[in-house]
Amino acid sequence: MRIDFFFWKDCPSHPEARALLREVLDAAGIDAEVVEREVFSEQEAEELAFPGSPTIRVDGRDVDPAGASTRPALTCRIYHLPGGRVSPVPSREQLEEALR
Amino acid sequence: MSVALGTEAPQFDLPGVDGLNHSFDSYGDAEALVLVQSCNHCPYVQAWEGRLSAIARDYADRGVRVVAVNSNDAQSHPEDSFEEMQKRAASQGFAFDYLHDEPQAVARELAAERTPEVFLYDRDRRLVYHGAIDDNRDEDAVSQRYLRDAIAAVLSGQEPPVSETPAVGCTVKWK
Numbered sequence: 001m002r003i004d005f006f007f008w009k010d011c012p013s014h015p016e017a018r019a020l021l022r023e024v025l026d027a028a029g030i031d032a033e034v035v036e037r038e039v040f041s042e043q044e045a046e047e048l049a050f051p052g053s054p055t056i057r058v059d060g061r062d063v064d065p066a067g068a069s070t071r072p073a074l075t076c077r078i079y080h081l082p083g084g085r086v087s088p089v090p091s092r093e094q095l096e097e098a099l100r
Numbered sequence: 101m102s103v104a105l106g107t108e109a110p111q112f113d114l115p116g117v118d119g120l121n122h123s124f125d126s127y128g129d130a131e132a133l134v135l136v137q138s139c140n141h142c143p144y145v146q147a148w149e150g151r152l153s154a155i156a157r158d159y160a161d162r163g164v165r166v167v168a169v170n171s172n173d174a175q176s177h178p179e180d181s182f183e184e185m186q187k188r189a190a191s192q193g194f195a196f197d198y199l200h201d202e203p204q205a206v207a208r209e210l211a212a213e214r215t216p217e218v219f220l221y222d223r224d225r226r227l228v229y230h231g232a233i234d235d236n237r238d239e240d241a242v243s244q245r246y247l248r249d250a251i252a253a254v255l256s257g258q259e260p261p262v263s264e265t266p267a268v269g270c271t272v273k274w275k
Binding site for chain 2: 010011012013042073075076077078079085086087088
């Protein structure tokens, strides 16, 4: 399993997302390769189809497929949680589902 | 460089989502004025905007006015255009004024860096609190309600118990 972790450093959510991802991986006993890539420019965001920071793909599949097609940009990504709430990081449940 | 406590509030005259212009002087009767550097697109703003509406409602009858200002560049972030501001304010039922700072002059004067970022001014329009609305974007996990506590102090003629906190959110999108 390969996990791509894309982030833009001006959005403060990536350390929290990275830590949550690590927690979920450890809890599930998954020894996956996590490849981190910092996105530096709007052009790079376009090339990577990067809808915001952080974006996490498991074997190429976005952990939040519904948000994957959002316009690429150097921005903080919005994750929609149950109950209508939003978050700048994916939920634990989204990560667990993506890793199954 | 962060704006210092005690600094005077910025002068402004900006269009609001209600179709009217709102000037600094139009809030002259307020006992306290809350300026919030804000926007549409940011998940941190969206996580906190309901609480900001609640604060605006809860303190309206005590003369506190809450004003959100969006200074973001709508070229790079079309979700932050004036038209999108009007849509979001309507869909979310904002209880605060929401103004468009297209020239980014207010953001520059505030030396704002993040959205959301709060600036609370007292009756004399001196900055008495600067930073976050509270200490957690997850409303269920909040333990420190910085802005509410600061407003309560100002209305009681006291210093806020906490005057500065780090604003956590997206960066202001400069042109």
